Structure formats: C-alpha cells, structure tokens
Amino acid sequence: MTAQIIDGKAQAEALRAAVAGEVARLKADHGFVPGLAVVLVGEDPASKVYVSSKAKQTVEVGMNSIEHKLDVATTEADLLALIGKLNADPAVDGILVQLPLPKHIDSAKVLEAIAPDKDVDGFHVVNVGKLATGQWSLVPCTPYGSMILLRATLGKLAGKEAVVVGRSNIVGKPMAQLLLKANCTVTIAHSRTQDLPAVCRRADILVAAVGIPEFVKGDWVKPGATVIDVGINRVPAPEKGEGKTKLVGDVDYAAAAEVAGAITPVPGGVGPMTIATLLGNTLIAACQRRGLAAPAYFAEIDRDLFR
Secondary structure, three states: OOOEEOOHHHHHHHHHHHHHHHHHHHHHHHOOOOEEEEEEEOOOHHHHHHHHHHHHHHHHOOOEEEEEEEOOOOOHHHHHHHHHHHHHOOOOOEEEEOOOOOOOOOHHHHHHHOOHHHEOOOOOHHHHHHHHOOOOOOOOHHHHHHHHHHHHHHOOOOOOEEEEEOOOOOOHHHHHHHHHHOOOEEEEEOOOOOOHHHHHOOOOEEEEOOOOOOOEOHHHOOOOOEEEEOOOEEEEOHHHOOOOEEEEOOEOHHHHHOOOOEEOOOOOOOHHHHHHHHHHHHHHHHHHHOOOOOOHHHHHHHHHHHO
C-alpha cells in the first residue's frame, strides 16, 4: 500500500484564494483593508526569508503589509514601545514578532505585550488559556493548518485516536487541544514516553512535531493511519554534491508512506499552510475587532471540525 500524499501547497492556495475573496468583500462592503504588522529584529537569514515571504503573500491577498526591520542591538524597551504603538494603531489587525529574538530580549515578555485580539500567532497566554478551556481564540498557525489538512483528508475527526509526538507550546500542546476540541482521543507523547513506538502504533492520526530528523520510523505507523509531519529539518545531502543539504521531516517518509493511509510530504505538506493560516488569522482578527461575523470559509471549517 502506498499512502495518499496530502498536498499542502494546493490546500494553502485554496485558503489564500478564500482570504483574498473575503478581503475584497470587506473592502467593498465595509470600507477597510486588514493590516498585518511583522516585526523582525536582527539579521537571522532564515527569519529574513520567512518575513519576506509573509509580506509578499500578505500583499497578494490584498491586505496591507506593515514591516518593521530592527537592528540586532534594539533594546527590549524599544521593541516593547513599538508593540505598544502597533497595539494602538487601528490600521493594524495582526501583529507578529518573528522568533527567535536576540538573547538580550525576553521573548515571553514581548509576546505577552501583544494585544490578544491582534495576536495572530496565537501565542499570548490569554489565547492559550482560551484554547485550553474550549473558548474561541486565535490559534497558532501550524496546528491550525494541520487541522485543515486533516479535515480535507478525513472529514469528521470525532472518535479517532490521535497521538501527538512533541509537547512544544508552539505546535504540540495547541495541536493536542485542537484535536480534543474535534472530539478525538488524544495522547501527547515525547522523548520520555515509555515504549514510544507502541504508543504511536495506536494512532489513527499521528502528528510528528519533535524537531528530530526522521525520528518517527515506518514501523511506528499503524497501517492506514494519517500522518501529519510538522518537522522541517535541514540535513546533509552528499548525493547532491559536496556541502549540499536537503529538507526532511520528523518522519522517515519513505518507510511511513508504505504503511500509512495518507501522509504529508516535507517540503510541500504542513509548511505552506503556516503562512496561509497566518493570513486567515489576520482576516479573522480584523472581523472580530469590528464585530463582524466570521468569514464564511473559516466558519465552515470551524463548524465541520469542532461542532
């Protein structure tokens, strides 16, 4: 058996098209355009590429992109002052501070300074707490994108057994909360889980978010399971030439694809969904802040997954 490949690029394209349509409608019907502010501190190469991609896609869906690129020596006080200004700016609906920050800046303090209703990364303690207690909140982008892929692949998720390998605040924990909200039976596993392979083999839905290249082996996968590989790891690729690298996930893709019913590739699976859902969160935040109904596309997702 060869697994169905879950096409994150196609799903992300559909999501961006839906966002663009809703942005055009808001401009025509209500006279405003959502705005996303992205703050980058320093010159981290991966962060610069990611921020550039975010800005490009923000403009492509018709939103206003507001970029703040700050010197690596920017003080914590100055960064907090900028966030205060963005919180107060009515033209800004979403604020994202690109991580990692320089070591002299307290990331937790910065993230908690962002107004919860503009926290399109879903990292603020208020949004985290609301998600954990079953209330409406802005949700971290990667888990949200993963849930959209699961919905497209499986439809209703209720009653399925899900195992999340990884317990980070960014992916593992919110992913587990979303799966619980979708009425799955959820296990969070990690490096200290006893007999981790056996735990993974129980899963109808297996989410790998541990940050270790090809950590989840093919024989850990239950036959027919759906595998969501969140990992993005750059590893040496000597077969491509000296000094060359390639991207791999947290799952041994070739082996798992022989067993799974469906699987996300790396690249081209969860990755493209992250920026697409960031744009979706900005659109949702823009509507929420103005007392408008949730955009139809996202209301349908919410209804299908969580009702």
